Amino acid sequence: MELDSTDWALLGALQADANPSNQALAQALGISPPTALRRTRRLRDAGLIARQVALLDEDKIAALQGHGLTAIAEVSLDRQGAEHLDAFERRAVQEAAVAQCWRVAPGPDFILVLRVADMPGYQDVAERLFTQDANVRNVRAFFAVRRAKFETQIPLSRP
Structure with missing residues (x-):
């Protein structure tokens, strides 16, 4: 096109x-x-416009609900064969708390952005995604304290 x-x-x-x-x-x-x-x-x-959505203000929604926690998790697997990476990815994207799932290299195998209500909510997700999967070797989680920038626009360069 x-x-x-x-x-x-x-x-x-x-x-x-x-x-x-x-x-x-x-x-x-x-x-x-x-x-x-x-x-x-x-x-x-043509699929260039994937969908149109309303972007909610995460901090204001969290204030109204009285909670909200964003975690960024680095996940490394023991076995990196395509079938193992695909299996973890399928499980991650099925999890409602996973807002973003990135397969990355080098370093960890995945970066996940998780949105949960609170620390017990994070613990529930961690047990389902990380603890119960024998192929997960290491997880490093970081908890957001402030978001300085959030942008959805893709820079467009016209040929």
């Missing part, structure tokens, strides 16, 4: 704010509303 400057502009605008109406988006980019709608659908159908 080839993208032109209008496609790139649409992607940039939508990842900054996916909430504007089709008419507002078209006006901001200097294109007609039918063109904006058609191209946005084409970008979505």
Whole structure:
């Protein structure tokens, strides 16, 4: 799929704010509303727009709920064969508390971002994912005390 400057502009605008109406988006980019709608659908159908979501303020939600804990865990496995890595990855992504799962190299095999209610919640996840898996060799967990930056936008370079 080839993208032109209008496609790139649409992607940039939508990842900054996916909430504007089709008419507002078209006006901001200097294109007609039918063109904006058609191209946005084409970008979505091509899989370049994976989904549109509302980003909640994690700290404000935690304050309303009276709790909230984010943990970043480095996970190293004993055996790194593809089947072992795939098996752990499948288990991790099925876990509701896992917000992000990254397979990395060099160093640990995985980096997980976990969101749980509190330390007992983390302990429950740790037992399910780490303690009960004989192939997990080492886990280093870090607990977030403050988030200085959180960005969802992908830098777009236009060819």
